[in-house]
Amino acid sequence: MGKPLGEFIRAKRDSLQPESLGLPDRGRRRSPGLRRQDLAARAGISVEYLTRIEQGRDRNPSAAVVDALADGLGLGPAERDHLRYLARITAEGCSVRARPARPSRQVRPSVLRTLRLLEPGIAAVTNRLGDILAHTSGYASLADGTGLLDADPPNLTHYVFTDPRARTFFTDWDAIADEQVFDLWHAPSVENADWLTAELAPVAGPEFTSRLHRHPVPRHGTLRLTHPAGYELRLLRETLELPADAQQLVVLLPADEATARAVERHHHPPEGRLRSLS
Known part of the structure; x- marks a missing residue:
């Protein structure tokens, strides 16, 4: 890098x-x-x-x-x-292999049980590469129609830089782009980050590479979303680090009453159960 x-x-x-x-x-x-x-x-x-x-x-x-x-x-x-x-x-002289291995996508059973307790709230388990490893039904409902979970496997960093819908969905797209690139430097290892950048740089272009070498330090403020269903949402982000797994449990909470009402209207109780993407 x-x-x-x-x-x-x-x-x-x-x-x-x-x-x-x-x-x-x-x-x-x-x-x-x-x-x-x-x-x-x-x-x-x-x-x-x-x-x-x-x-x-x-x-x-x-x-x-x-x-x-x-x-x-x-x-x-x-x-x-x-x-x-x-x-x-x-x-440390981090040398990069020609084709670094992708990090594990496994989520511990106890973390999945914790995620179930948050239903039907908006929560997901991620890593600093942007992989979405597991999520609640509330998270799936929030992502409905945005394309965020369409890829197999879904990756937030890839979505932000390659899907045109991301620029509408994330009201403050530039700030979110800075956050995703900054997290790559703190990925489970530099080798893992290089695995993603090797795949992402050719399709993401200068919007990605310029940030990668500029090192913008983000502020992680209130998350503002413009949902394709017509809702304007403001969400607080609470992140629980899982250092043993190099993962994070991210919980999104309504920042105001208007957002709480919009989330309640938009969310439909799922027929299935918690979905793990491990």
């Missing part, structure tokens, strides 16, 4: 205006954002060393250097965590 640490630092430099960090305006620059020499000075390292990091020629900067770069870029907590994560996987 390229030179993630250097790409992230460069992307953040390009997005910063020197004035926002209290630096003087030095007039016209050949490239946008914060100059490399300014960041090096703020971080207390040499320009040559910063260049090596950005170009992927130095793959093991110390924790102190990583923290100094975070300070120099004025990163918030989520971005700092991501910078440290990228530094770690860069130092």
Whole structure:
């Protein structure tokens, strides 16, 4: 997946205006954002060393250097965590196999029982690749007519970038696209993420690849949906991490009374039982 640490630092430099960090305006620059020499000075390292990091020629900067770069870029907590994560996987030298194996789609029986307790609410078990591994009838009802569950197996990341209906369904499509790409960096392994990107990049195009190398850190705000049935929905997202399985249990809750009423009108009690896609 390229030179993630250097790409992230460069992307953040390009997005910063020197004035926002209290630096003087030095007039016209050949490239946008914060100059490399300014960041090096703020971080207390040499320009040559910063260049090596950005170009992927130095793959093991110390924790102190990583923290100094975070300070120099004025990163918030989520971005700092991501910078440290990228530094770690860069130092580990994550080599990618020619055709990495797809991660397991199995969901533990106890997790499935937990999911049943949430019926008929809107909930699903996913992983950071976007695979939808199991879901409640409420989730299936919400997805009805959107195309989200049409693929076999369904994958939210693939849907967001390749199905035109996703751009209507997700009111804030750009924010959702950023979230899905960001999660790839925190997938069960970099090899698994590369399995998906190898399949997705050729069909998703620059909307996907530009985000992959820009590392946008999402805010995970209220989920806004424009359902093809005519409903405008606002949903809160609660996520329970399942670290032993590298999976997440995601529960969607109405954020207001109008959404609660719309969900109630739209949902029809299922004839079958909980559907697992494992």
